[in-house]
Amino acid sequence: MFSALKEVRAKLIGSRLFFGRTKLLTAALGRSPSEEYKDGLSEVAAALAGGEAGLLFTNETAAEVQRILEETQVNEFARAGREATEDIELEAGPLTSFPHNMEPYLRKLGLPTKLDKGTVIMLAPHVVCKAGAALNSDQAKLLQLLGVKMALFKLTLRCRWSNDGDFEAYAADEQ
Numbered sequence: 001m002f003s004a005l006k007e008v009r010a011k012l013i014g015s016r017l018f019f020g021r022t023k024l025l026t027a028a029l030g031r032s033p034s035e036e037y038k039d040g041l042s043e044v045a046a047a048l049a050g051g052e053a054g055l056l057f058t059n060e061t062a063a064e065v066q067r068i069l070e071e072t073q074v075n076e077f078a079r080a081g082r083e084a085t086e087d088i089e090l091e092a093g094p095l096t097s098f099p100h101n102m103e104p105y106l107r108k109l110g111l112p113t114k115l116d117k118g119t120v121i122m123l124a125p126h127v128v129c130k131a132g133a134a135l136n137s138d139q140a141k142l143l144q145l146l147g148v149k150m151a152l153f154k155l156t157l158r159c160r161w162s163n164d165g166d167f168e169a170y171a172a173d174e175q
Helices: 002-011 022-029 041-047 062-071 100-108 137-146
Strands: 016-019 054-057 074-076 088-090 113-116 119-122 126-129 151-153 159-161 167-169
Touching: 002 016, 002 062, 022 041, 041 159, 041 167, 100 113, 100 119, 100 137, 126 137
Parallel strands: none
Antiparallel strands: 016 054, 074 151, 088 126, 113 119, 159 167
């Protein structure tokens, strides 16, 4: 995630990208027309509601910003609550990618493991996740330990505002 943000900032030289608490950002812009700093900014504040959001101040065109955002999508580890994108199953046998001191933690995460001469051994096959099913926190952690990335980090445009007060909201399917 941070590498993608760094890359966007590097490509948009002369622009400023701010991420922060959306309540603070909306208060700074003005939550209502009577509170807004400039005409139309309360509409931007309303578009920030619902999830993580940020502000980009730039002189670039919307098409150029969209192109840069599409180029900087990166795979990342899925979090709990996200849908699994593929079936992941571990076979019985040695798990040589894990050191011996990880065995109790793997067992705590639900894997049927034991330690044999310093090697972590899977006692039976284990389904970590099924495609389309929501991940719980243990599954998300196991996928991270296995190095499996099932999520995509991308920035999308929710709206555009210009200094003359022109506001344009983007539909979710345009993103």
